[in-house]
């Protein structure tokens with residue numbers, strides 16, 4: 001049961017990154033990709049039907065962790081206390097911005113919410129990347145298990161120094177996440193929009209790709225050297241698949257196969273994260289001193305809980321897949337002007 | 344770090360009460376929308392007042408829903424951030440219903456919301472009604488799962504305590520069908536219908552009083568007042584009454600504190616008014632109904648009712664005064680709302696509601712009542728649960744995160760206070776604007792949510 005639930009929790013997290021990732025990226029980019037009000041409405045029209053459902057994956061991932069690995073959720077969320085609330089507040093601002101901007105026609109009102117939407121999206125992408133960086137590098141778990149993390153201690157920690165939330169390594173991973181999601185969001189917008197927005201989105205995808213590729217190489221090296229984490233065989237295989245998917249996405253984009261390019265980017269993110277999970281397994285929380293890792297077995301709920309939850313969890317996954325398939329069916333074309341009418 | 348607990352509690356209570364201001368309308372409006380759309384379909388008269396009324400309430404639903412969503416996320420996270428020891432101890436049990444809420448309810452709601460708000464033009468009226476039903480099912484399901492989570496804290500069933508002190512699920516169906524959850528859910532859902540009914544009636548009253556949109560005002564008033572009478576009656580009886588009996592059976596200290604009873608005895612009287620004086624252990628200037636509390640709690644005027652004196656002070660609820668006031672505010676407003684809706688129903692039945700200006704004024708201004716009663720009800724429940732986090736099993740003081748300091752919790756509480764102030768103002772502004780603009784002529788097209 002424990003490998004199963006480790007996979008399900010990873011699946012929920014990966015689904016969150018792949019799905020909310022495209023609307024975070026699109027949101028962060030849209031100030032540049034969409035300049036007029038009509039263009040911005042097209043961007044919002046493209047992500048409008050999706051973003052709320054995508055965000056539920058975050059709640060579902062938290063719920064899944066609480067269900068299967070309550071201790072890990074408790075230790076991690078309380079340890080990252082302030083960072084968690086930055087995420088929560090950014091999510092509040094972002095949801096509010098998406099909902100509210102269309103309600104008044106005033107250009108000032110709209111410009112303000114567009115800015116909030118973009119800034120909150122960018123901050124979230126960065127914070128999620130930093131969080132991943134912390135998981136890879138490890139957190140100061142002691143014998144007591146609970147920890148707190150200073151915002152930063154020294155930006156370039158040496159072995160044995162106390163670690164902070166932000167250091168060269170975690171910020172690097174954060175920047176990788178921003179680049180990956182900008183690229184992802186640009187591909188989504190290229191698929192969903194036409195005209196100038198489409199052209200700019202494709203340009204943005206083309207421009208972010210080399211940066212992303214360079215940063216990825218840097219991050220892989222840093223993960224091996226600074227975080228002292230070498231991929232497991234399965235993890236390494238998944239990383240290779242993810243690299244191929246990223247390449248395929250670039251090829252599809254060149255050939256103007258926009259949906260295929262976007263889906264390849266989904267595969268890139270999903271397999272990269274799966275590679276992380278496969279490498280870390282069975283560790284849920286790495287400890288920065290290497291001696292107090294919190295493993296899935298130590299953090300898991302009792303076997304009876306895990307066993308009873310598995311059947312209903314699968315039923316719910318099927319239902320959720322159905323809802324998302326329905327969304328896809330209703331919104332598979334490009335957004336048109338009639339899709340983006342004012343209130 | 345001693346007083347960190349206080350800030351954790353205040354933050355959770357504040358963010359929970361604020362969150363619940365929105366779902367209570369969602370739960371109520373979801374039914375109103377389904378009812379009005381069904382009436383529209385049955386009449387089959389094209390784009391009539393029913394269609395436009397439904398469209399108006401769907402717009403309100405959309406704004407309200409998003410605020411509910413963004414304020415719900417912090418609550419879910421706070422189990423981990425602020426109540427880490429609770430999550431470590433009981434997460435294996437309450438994680439079940441919290442995860443089910445996400446998987447079975449939130450996905451359903453959030454993937455259908457866009458179709459409800461923007462999809463009317465894209466589908467047949469029947470399919471659109473189907474979407475409204477999906478939202479009703481999704482939101483009512485989410486209500487059940489979260490209430491079942493809370494019910495476990497109130498009255499833990501279906502679990503065992505492990506040697507290391509953690510709780511583990513031992514019977515899924517017993518846990519999910521917790522009798523406390525069934526009663527609490529019925530009461531909470533009806534209370535949410537009260538909110539929906541009062542909001543819909545108030546807008547109908549406002550339009551009538553200002554002479555705007557007479558046809559839509561009439562639909563809103565009729566539906567609101569009818570639903571209002573049924574819901575206010577049922578929130579008191581049988582559901583409120585059943586809640587009180589459960590509290591009497593399982594949380595005797597909570598009942599005693601709710602009623603300000605410091606002494607045990609038979610023929611217990613029900614207090615209408617009075618102030619608890621915890622230091623002197625008595626109720627100041629009370630007005631009593633002799634024997635009624637015995638009857639309400641146990642079904643006989645002579646029944647023995649426990650007072651706080653029977654229990655060690657370490658098991659008394661930690662804030663008896665607030666608990667007492669909260670309970671009396673809920674019940675008092677509940678009684679008032681029954682009277683108001685009964686009067687309005689009589690007038691509507693005689694065909695005079697639209698001309699009873701004084702009554703319409705009252706209906707319009709009574710909007711805060713259900714919100715206050717709902718918040719007070721939750722305060723009663725949550726304060727009455729003290730000093731336990733999981734009743735009788737796990738004390739609140741053991742539940743908070745060990746490494747989060749009082750300053751951290753105060754900082755985030757202040758952050759929420761500021762953010763929610765702005766959010767609340769924006770919400771009131773936008774809903775007010777919708778009401779002033781009135782029902783939209785045309786279905787809005789697919790677009791941004």
Ligand code: HDD
Nearest residue numbers: 527531534537579583586587674677716717720721724727
């Ligand atoms: C419109 C709102 C509303 C109204 C008019 C009432 N209630 Fe209520 N009540 C709630 C809204 C509510 C609530 C917010 O929904 C609560 C909080 C938690 C819960 O399960 O329901 C609640 C809880 C609650 C509890 C549980 C306390 C506990 O668990 O410790 C009791 C005993 C009652 N109610 C009893 C009543 C009675 C006898 C009423 C008679 C008029 C009444 N309520 C009206």
Ligand code: HEM
Nearest residue numbers: 352355356359360363489490492493721722725726732739
């Ligand atoms: C939306 C409806 C709810 C409202 C309005 C509400 C209200 C409150 C209030 C006012 C407090 C503060 C009590 C105090 O300080 O003594 C509180 C505490 C708390 N509530 Fe709720 N609550 C709600 C639902 C829930 C649910 C469904 C859960 C279940 C999981 C829950 C779990 C808690 C916890 C863990 C605390 C903190 C510990 C404590 O003080 O007991 N609440 N809530």
Ligand code: HEM
Nearest residue numbers: 359365366369408411412415416418419449453482486489
């Ligand atoms: C303290 C416990 C609570 C937690 C942790 C919680 C959690 C959440 C979360 C995470 C969301 C956002 C879902 C989304 O993204 O779609 C949400 C929305 C919602 N919640 Fe809560 N909630 C609590 C209390 C309640 C209660 C007591 C009810 C009803 C009885 C309720 C009913 C709803 C509904 C219907 C929604 C949908 C959005 C809306 O209506 O505003 N919640 N809640």
